[in-house]
Amino acid sequence: MPSVAAEHRTDTAPTGRKPVKLLTPTGHLGFTPIEPDSFWAGVAQKPDFIVADSGSCDIGPHALGADEAASPRTWQEHDLELIFTASRRLGVPMIIGSASDTGTDRGVRDFAAIIRELARKHRLTGFRMATIYSGQDIGALKRRVQAGAWTRGLDGRDPLTVADLERTDNAVAVMGVEPILKALDEGADVIIAGRACDPALFAAPLLQAGYGRDIGYFAGKLLECASFCAEPFAGKESILGTVDDDGIVLAPMSGYQRCTPASVAGHAMYERSNPYREYLPGGYVDMSECVYEAIDDRRTRVRGSRWVPGERYTVKLEGAGKVGERALMIVGIRDPNTIARIDDAIAWSRRKVLERFDGPRYQVYYHVYGRNGVMGDLEPVKEIRSHEVCVVVEGVAPTRAEAMEMTNLAGRNFMYARLPGLKGTAGAAAFMSDEVLPARPAYRWTLNHVIAVDDPLELFRLEFEDVQ
Amino acid sequence: MSTVSLAELASTIRSKNAGPDCITFDIIFKDPEVYERVKASGAMTAERICQLYGIGPERLVHFGAFDPARAFKFAIRRARPSGSPGETDVMGSQMYAPLLDLQLPASVLPPPETASEESKTVA
Numbered sequence: 376m377p378s379v380a381a382e383h384r385t386d387t388a389p390t391g392r393k394p395v396k397l398l399t400p401t402g403h404l405g406f407t408p409i410e411p412d413s414f415w416a417g418v419a420q421k422p423d424f425i426v427a428d429s430g431s432c433d434i435g436p437h438a439l440g441a442d443e444a445a446s447p448r449t450w451q452e453h454d455l456e457l458i459f460t461a462s463r464r465l466g467v468p469m470i471i472g473s474a475s476d477t478g479t480d481r482g483v484r485d486f487a488a489i490i491r492e493l494a495r496k497h498r499l500t501g502f503r504m505a506t507i508y509s510g511q512d513i514g515a516l517k518r519r520v521q522a523g524a525w526t527r528g529l530d531g532r533d534p535l536t537v538a539d540l541e542r543t544d545n546a547v548a549v550m551g552v553e554p555i556l557k558a559l560d561e562g563a564d565v566i567i568a569g570r571a572c573d574p575a576l577f578a579a580p581l582l583q584a585g586y587g588r589d590i591g592y593f594a595g596k597l598l599e600c601a602s603f604c605a606e607p608f609a610g611k612e613s614i615l616g617t618v619d620d621d622g623i624v625l626a627p628m629s630g631y632q633r634c635t636p637a638s639v640a641g642h643a644m645y646e647r648s649n650p651y652r653e654y655l656p657g658g659y660v661d662m663s664e665c666v667y668e669a670i671d672d673r674r675t676r677v678r679g680s681r682w683v684p685g686e687r688y689t690v691k692l693e694g695a696g697k698v699g700e701r702a703l704m705i706v707g708i709r710d711p712n713t714i715a716r717i718d719d720a721i722a723w724s725r726r727k728v729l730e731r732f733d734g735p736r737y738q739v740y741y742h743v744y745g746r747n748g749v750m751g752d753l754e755p756v757k758e759i760r761s762h763e764v765c766v767v768v769e770g771v772a773p774t775r776a777e778a779m780e781m782t783n784l785a786g787r788n789f790m791y792a793r794l795p796g797l798k799g800t801a802g803a804a805a806f807m808s809d810e811v812l813p814a815r816p817a818y819r820w821t822l823n824h825v826i827a828v829d830d831p832l833e834l835f836r837l838e839f840e841d842v843q
Numbered sequence: 844m845s846t847v848s849l850a851e852l853a854s855t856i857r858s859k860n861a862g863p864d865c866i867t868f869d870i871i872f873k874d875p876e877v878y879e880r881v882k883a884s885g886a887m888t889a890e891r892i893c894q895l896y897g898i899g900p901e902r903l904v905h906f907g908a909f910d911p912a913r914a915f916k917f918a919i920r921r922a923r924p925s926g927s928p929g930e931t932d933v934m935g936s937q938m939y940a941p942l943l944d945l946q947l948p949a950s951v952l953p954p955p956e957t958a959s960e961e962s963k964t965v966a
């Protein structure tokens with residue numbers, strides 16, 4: 376493995392390290408407001424760090440591609456205000472990752488601006504803020520690929536090509552622990568990071584305290600979704616993780632949740648295909664020998680995670696690119712004859728669209744709710760069992776005007792579908808409203824790859840600011 | 844053969860994105876005995892999952908049991924990345940529904956005299 380920042384920290388650390396308490400109130404800061412009661416209960420436990428991730432690729436490619444927040448600014452302010460005021464009053468660092476849903480440079484700048492406003496509002500100045508940028512210049516990535524950089528496509532994708540990058544409007548690199556650790560080492564009290572591996576946010580303070588990547592990243596994996604590691608199911612409640620030489624103890628801060636061996640192990644395998652491995656820059660956490668042990672009714676200790684270094688240090692790239700402008704139309708159908716012949720009605724609509732809009736840049740999708748509107752091709756129930764169905768027509772075209780016109784044409788033609796046996800000759804469909812709804816532009820995930828780098832810091836830029 | 848549905852046996856049946864290209868599925872059993880009996884029955888197989896979702900084996904990844912959580916786990920590769928035009932479930936969070944009705948042999952239920960309180964309530 377290439378040299379990494381802070382090499383003096385080994386992965387099999389000596390004993391005698393101080394326990395570190397990490398408080399996390401949410402698995403996606405800003406996505407839905409944090410529950411304050413359990414957060415303040417956690418603050419009363421005097422954590423050493425408050426940590427929260429604010430991003431996810433679950434929200435689809437639009438937010439990254441268009442570089443827009445997926446969460447309302449008021450909710451982001453709400454969550455940041457809780458964490459910022461608590462961290463300043465406790466005098467402990469706060470670490471926020473994947474700022475503003477996507478971790479683009481815009482997201483980092485937005486969150487840093489919110490922090491400055493909160494500092495003025497609460498007269499809590501005199502702290503050091505680090506911002507870590509992870510946005511990538513598409514031209515620079517192209518040059519890396521052209522120069523023969525080692526890359527690999529994830530989940531069955533081919534290695535990265537220049538063509539993939541040419542379809543990309545925005546790209547971020549997903550940082551490991553190193554840039555965050557560097558920010559802590561340089562005395563940051565508030566860290567606003569761009570796109571980051573969720574576990575890296577928690578691993579940074581643990582590595583700084585002398586713990587290894589084995590427990591550092593594993594603790595982060597367990598804590599990154601906050602109360603999802605507890606039962607009964609609840610979001611946005613705080614969890615306290617205490618790491619010592621004997622692993623990590625998870626404790627819920629809300630009165631009604633429990634961290635049980637089953638709930639914690641169930642979360643350890645969440646959102647990943649392989650339940651035993653968490654892949655990170657430079658290697659993976661092997662969880663196959665982990666032991667989950669109840670301390671009491673509400674707390675669980677986990678030990679036994681291992682760090683397995685990879686052959687090369689790789690960083691994940693996420694990217695999204697615009698496909699076209701997009702519009703929607705909602706069509707209702709109640710006539711059993713039309714429902715029985717829904718495929719003929721769709722074929723009629725599609726034929727009318729093709730007469731005016733032909734070619735790969737014009738796409739129409741028919742979402743048939745009542746048949747397979749939720750699951751699409753993965754739906755095992757093939758027949759329609761409902762007395763009514765809803766067709767949502769989705770049209771994608773190069774311009775907004777074309778998308779609106781094409782979607783209108785596709786939707787309205789359900790009225791005129793020429794179906795055998797039709798008795799309702801005044802119209803074969805119902806419109807909730809005879810209107811086409813402008814929708815957000817269509818994007819697609821263009822990058823889901825890893826790229827090898829010589830230095831874990833080379834795709835990231837750190838800035839420091841003393842907020843007075 | 845008398846059967847019992849997965850919904851009656853498992854306490855959690857869920858699906859969620861694992862990155863933009865995969866959806867991961869978790870089936871978690873509260874009762875350790877039920878979990879062991881389901882595992883021993885051989886009724887949960889990759890073939891059944893492929894059949895249920897109408898997919899070829901190349902789209903099913905990492906099918907298997909995960910003892911620490913008393914769970915079965917698998918992932919399905921998406922036909923196109925999440926949120927692309929034509930998307931129906933951007934987070935993959937409703938894709939578990941067909942699993943609820945998956946029928947297993949009733950013999951996976953523990954015999955009544957040895958059943959725990961939890962398995963009695965589902966029997």
